[in-house]
Amino acid sequence: MNYVGRFAPSPSGLLHFGSLIAALGSYFQAKAHDGQWLMRIEDLDPPREMPGASTAILKTLEQFGLEWDGAVMYQSQRHEHYQAQIDTWLNRHQAYCCQCTRKQIKADGGFYLGHCRHSKLLPTPGLSIRLFMQNPVESFTDLHQGNITIPSALAHEDFIIKRRDGYFAYNLAVVIDDIEQGVTEVVRGADLIEPTGRQISLYQTLGQTPVSYLHLPLAMDENGKKFSKQNHAKPIKTTQAKPTLMRAMEFLGFDLPKDFLSSSIEDMLQWGIKNWCIQQLPTKNHIIV
Known part of the structure; x- marks a missing residue:
């Protein structure tokens, strides 16, 4: 390659x-x-x-x-590419809308605990969109740093792929673009x-x-x-x-x-x-x- x-x-x-x-x-x-x-x-x-x-x-x-x-x-x-992938996940029930605020997540210990996973909220301005964590990664090998361990709570968290303000999340965009390029x-x-x-x-x-x-x-x-x-x-x-x-x-x-x-x-x-x-x-x- x-x-x-x-x-x-x-x-x-x-x-x-x-x-x-x-x-x-x-x-x-x-x-x-x-x-x-x-x-x-x-x-x-x-x-x-x-x-x-x-x-x-x-x-x-x-x-x-x-x-x-x-x-x-x-x-x-490239917004249409990001949105198309989000729509695919929503249609497959691999992603969902979330109304939880940063204040609520902070009160829960700083990690999202999945409160909205089964709420069936529809995409609406002011709601974020999260991806069901299907493939948690608790460690990876960095070419310089060696083995990197990721806290379990962070590794298993359903993370945001579209923000409450309507902007696409960095993690989603960077991976889609790296694949495209x-x-x-x-x-x-x-x-x-x-x-x-x-x-x-x-x-x-x-x-x-x-x-x-x-x-x-x-x-x-x-x-x-x-x-x-x-x-x-x-x-x-x-x-x-x-x-x-x-x-x-x-x-x-x-x-x-x-x-x-x-x-x-x-x-x-x-x-x-x-x-x-x-x-x-x-x-x-x-x-x-």
């Missing part, structure tokens, strides 16, 4: 250092396997989106020499380890072979907060592309040559592809930079 990887940023903000690490890790892993590196914009949540961020992210990647294969996929253009391996940050079990379960429910997963260490600021748009991480500066690229590659465990800064960005990336290996990645999940 030919290797297919992807990078799937959310346009809730501009590309920051943590995003660059995820982009580079997925890029090097794909290209080191002579594979494809695809691009997907995960614009599922309009209220959280920053105007112009999608275009800006793509331009920033280009200025760092990161060229993707094929056309960019936008989740905002033929992705064989997902490389992303360690902050997304928790939903991996649900995504593997979705593959099984859909009768598909799950992809493999590689979760990269997270870059943290001096206050111990991860670089993220929610934490208002500063966008990376394209005017300092080569030093920033070097910093990100060092974070990923590369032992760079002394004269590396004098290389072109293209040569830096080609060197990275040639010298990439998973074993070089830091063993810690969180690293202050």
